[in-house]
Structures are given as C-alpha cells and as structure tokens.
Amino acid sequence: MKFTGATLFISAAYVASLVSAAVPVSITSPLTNTKYKAGQEAIISWINPTVATIPQIVLAKGPSTALQPLMTIATNVNAADLKYVWKIPFEIENGSEYAFELGNSPDLAFAGPFTIEGGVGGTLPASNNASSSTGTTASQPPANPPASNAGAATPAAPSTTTGSTGSTTNHQASASHASAANKEIVGQAMVAFGLVAAVGSQFF
Numbered sequence: 001m002k003f004t005g006a007t008l009f010i011s012a013a014y015v016a017s018l019v020s021a022a023v024p025v026s027i028t029s030p031l032t033n034t035k036y037k038a039g040q041e042a043i044i045s046w047i048n049p050t051v052a053t054i055p056q057i058v059l060a061k062g063p064s065t066a067l068q069p070l071m072t073i074a075t076n077v078n079a080a081d082l083k084y085v086w087k088i089p090f091e092i093e094n095g096s097e098y099a100f101e102l103g104n105s106p107d108l109a110f111a112g113p114f115t116i117e118g119g120v121g122g123t124l125p126a127s128n129n130a131s132s133s134t135g136t137t138a139s140q141p142p143a144n145p146p147a148s149n150a151g152a153a154t155p156a157a158p159s160t161t162t163g164s165t166g167s168t169t170n171h172q173a174s175a176s177h178a179s180a181a182n183k184e185i186v187g188q189a190m191v192a193f194g195l196v197a198a199v200g201s202q203f204f
C-alpha cells in the first residue's frame with residue numbers, strides 16, 4: 001500500500017493536533033444537565049489526570065461553540081486530588097448554559113452544560129480559592145497572645161515620696177539625737193559651772 005505525500009502530511013497534522021489539544025483530565029462530574037442551586041456546593045471530579053497541576057478551573061457560560069469565561073474558580077489545583085469542591089455564590093445569575101473549563105487553552109477539559117438556580121445576580125468574585133478539594137483551614141488565634149499593656153504587671157518603681165519621707169525621717173531622728181546630746185552637754189556644763197561657783201564662794 002502506497003502513501004502519497006499529501007496523505008502523510010494530513011496524518012501528521014492530525015496527530016499533531018491531537019497531541020497539542022491533550023486534555024489534562026477526564027471529567028466525571030457534573031453530568032450534562034445537572035441542576036444546582038446558589039449557595040450549594042458543586043463537586044467537580046475527574047479521573048486519568050495527565051498533569052500534576054491543573055492550571056485553573058473556570059466557570060463559563062454560553063453555547064458550547066462560544067463559551068465565555070465568567071470567573072476563575074481556582075488556580076493551581078492538585079490533579080491527584082481527583083475533585084474540587086466549589087461553593088456556588090449567591091451573586092450568580094440563573095441560567096442553563098453553564099460549564100466548567102479545566103486547564104488552559106488549547107488543553108482544556110469541559111463539563112456541562114448545567115443549570116444554576118436561586119441566584120440573585122450581582123458582581124461575581126474574581127476568584128474563589130477558599131473552596132478546595134481538601135476543605136478550608138480556619139485561622140487560629142495565637143496560642144499565647146501577648147498581654148496588653150494595660151493588664152501587664154510591671155515592677156513597681158521605688159517611690160520617690162517614700163524615699164524622701166524615709167530620708168526626712170532619718171534626718172529628723174539624727175537631729176533629735178543631736179539635740180538630746182547637746183542638752184546633755186549643756187546640763188553637764190551647768191552642773192560643773194555651779195560646782196565651780198560654789199567652791200569659789202568659799203574663798204571670797
């Protein structure tokens with residue numbers, strides 16, 4: 001069997017297109033025409049990942065031939081988790097032409113169309129990485145929060161008033177002792193003077 005150059009060229013181009021458009025995963029959920037409600041958790045599941053990390057998961061809307069991205073649900077998702085849980089925001093609009101896109105163009109995996117009901121409409125968040133395949137981790141308060149300045153116990157500084165009072169008391173005590181000593185010396189001097197006067201009167 002002979003192959004022409006044109007046949008070989010077309011075959012090579014077809015194989016190249018298949019390689020260049022390899023899907024990162026095979027999506028198993030949601031199924032076509034699944035119905036969701038706003039506020040509900042949508043489980044996106046897949047099998048046979050061909051990549052370690054799914055670059056992004058995007059919510060799109062429109063006909064299958066002209067899907068328009070609405071929001072990036074998550075980025076850098078671990079493909080080995082085989083699922084991603086997304087909480088549908090209440091700000092979403094009701095519709096029946098929603099779809100999920102996993103990966104980057106041209107390597108995309110699609111799931112849909114599916115319907116979302118119960119939304120109120122509004123501005124959708126740019127990203128919703130809070131949801132995940134493993135759940136979210138709540139922020140924990142510090143195990144040993146620092147004590148506030150108001151409640152912290154600080155060593156009492158030596159009271160200057162107390163020191164001054166103590167110093168004043170010591171000075172007063174010293175002055176009292178000095179005054180008593182002076183009185184005693186004066187008394188002794190008067191006694192001595194009296195004796196001298198008494199002896200002197202005997203001679204005059």
